[in-house]
Amino acid sequence: MNPLDLVGLSPLMKLTSGESEVTIGLLDGPVAVDHPELNAESIRLSGDTPCLPKRSTACRHGTFVAGILVARRGGMAPAICPGCTVLSRPVFTETAPDEEHSLSVSVQRLATAVRECVDAGARVLNVSAGTAQPSTRQERELHAALDHAAAHGALVVVAAGNQGTLGSSALTRHPWVIPVVGYDSEGRPSAHSNLGSSMGRLGLGAPGENVVSLSAHGGVRTQHGTSVATAFVTGAIGLLWSRFPQADVAEVKNALTGCHGRRRTSVVPPLLDAWKAHRMLSATQSGRAAE
Structure with missing residues (x-):
């Protein structure tokens, strides 16, 4: 099945391509903004963030995820919300090709990036980074940054x-x-x-196998993994907030994660249903307007 159809994004994407007022913090590798299929005008760079060398794992990863979100519609990449604004905040260290450890980040660096994106106005953060087992102090630092996001109404979507x-x-x-x-x-x-x-109780599932998106070298490539899946959920949030800009963060989060009925006890989360979330928000906002 088409990945967009699998998670109810296709009908939602027909209604909107996203609004520039909705900013997505992309905590990933740097992005090859010169890719011809990338909607580069939708990308804000956080400081001096060149995608060099383009053969690096970090650059390839960041460009791929950016393509899922803000590639131009009509190409092979999902291009879920090209009208939204992506704030690119690289957290991975540039290393030689295929060094997978380049996709790990220190807890302190990640916590700092979370705070910076929130303070820059991001309403949703897309986090693909893995971290080493933190010390108690480091975990408190990370959780304080996530608390900061919650206090400012910014959703945080993370790869499992x-x-x-x-x-x-x-x-x-x-x-x-x-x-x-x-x-x-x-x-x-x-x-x-x-x-x-925690994944089963709080999370969602999304397409994570054989997904096609942008290559840092130009053209497209295929990739799998939870980083890929994370961008589908983030893109759905971008579209939902574009459709319902007055919805508060609790309403958006509940529409996505709470629309699956009874309390969850499984270690496996339910599959994202973006269209069902849209229907829930539509009913909520219509009811509010009628009051």
């Missing part, structure tokens, strides 16, 4: 991780975040995705 393990991390177990698990095209959790009680 790709180790295929059962358990939570300092990032995914924070009650404010929405952890995202990768799903295959048949709507089943991917074998590589981490699962756990």
Whole structure:
């Protein structure tokens, strides 16, 4: 099944391409903003953030995720919300090609980036980074940054991780975040995705296998993983807030994660249903207008 159809994004994308007032903080690698299929006018760079070298894992990863969000419509990338503004805040260190450890980030660096994006006006943060096991002090620092996001009404969407393990991390177990698990095209959790009680209770599933998006070298490439899946949830939030700018953060979060009925007890989160979330917000906002 088409990834956009799988999670109810196709009908929502027909209604809007996103509004520039909705800013998405992209905490990832740098983005190759000169890619011809990228809607570069929708990208704000945080300081001097060149995508060099373009062969690096960080650059390839950041460009791929940016393509899911703000590629130009009509190409091969999902291009969920090209009308939204993406604030690119690189957190990965540029290293040689295929060094996967380049997709890890220190807790302090991540916490700083979260605060900076929130203070710059981001309404939703897309976090693909994994961190080493933090000390108690470092975990408090990270949680303080996430509390800062919550206090300012910014949603935080995070990748669950790709180790295929059962358990939570300092990032995914924070009650404010929405952890995202990768799903295959048949709507089943991917074998590589981490699962756990916090993912099942707070999170969502989204397309995470054989997704096509932009390559830093130009053209497109295929990638899988929970980082890929995370961008689908972030893009859905961008479209929902574009459609319902007066909705508060609790309403948007509940429409996404609370529309699946009874209290969750599984370690596997439900699949994103963006169209159902849209219907819920539509009813909520219509009821408010009638008061």
